[in-house]
Amino acid sequence: MSKEDLVISDNEFLRQFETFINNELACIEYSQQERKIFLTKLRMPDGTEDRQEDFIIAVLAEIKERNTRVVPTSPEIAGFMRRNRRKYKDLLPVGINI
Template sequence: MEIKDNTFSRQFEAHSEDGKLVSVEYSFQERKIFLTKVNLPESFEDETFVSDVLKEIMAIAEERKLKVVPTHPKIASFFRKNPVYKELLPPGIRI
């Protein structure tokens, strides 16, 4: 899967197998990346694809040595379902 970091739009972008664009908006503050919104095409229900996109974003955050602050319910839910990524949360953030 290819994730594009669109710095102009401040979002990570990925295309599903049927060509639909899934994006995750972000903002930076200090050494933290705030994942603020998940944008899905209308009637898009491939939760596995969304989870794979978020896993790739976690790998990017880890590579850049960033802490991840999930501000969107879908992203918080991802952290609950995938406790292996909880080490990327900043101190004091509990999900």
Template sequence: MEIKDNTFSRQFETQSEDGKLISVEYSFQERKIFLTKVNLPEAFDNEQFLTDFLKEIMAIAVERKLKVVPTHPKIASFFRKNPVYKELLPPGIRI
């Protein structure tokens, strides 16, 4: 999966299997990345693709030594389903 960090639009972007744009918007504050919004094409229902996309974003956060603050319900749900990534949450954040 190829991910583009579109710093101008402040979002991570990838293409779905049918070539449609999927993105996760973010903002930075100190050493934290706030994942604020998930943009999916209409009728998109491939949860596994979205999970794989979010795993790639978590790998980017680890590489950049960032803590992750999920502010979107789909991203919070990802953390609940994948407890291995809870170490990326800042102190005091519980999902």
């Protein structure tokens, strides 16, 4: 299974991006203000940590399509964006460094 196999849905009621990995729910909680989305919490089912980066990549691609900026407040997502700084720096709001 690759990141192309992940189907991301935006549960606006619960304010989280969701996908199913091995028939279990993985989610990234968020809050949105103006043209910024704060990614606040990442929850992965036990035993699916190897898919964490695929899920983050898919969610960031979804956000990029919306032309929205990302503020990663979740330590896992901030760490991922820091490790991939060049690829995702255009998603950060002006003046935000990770």
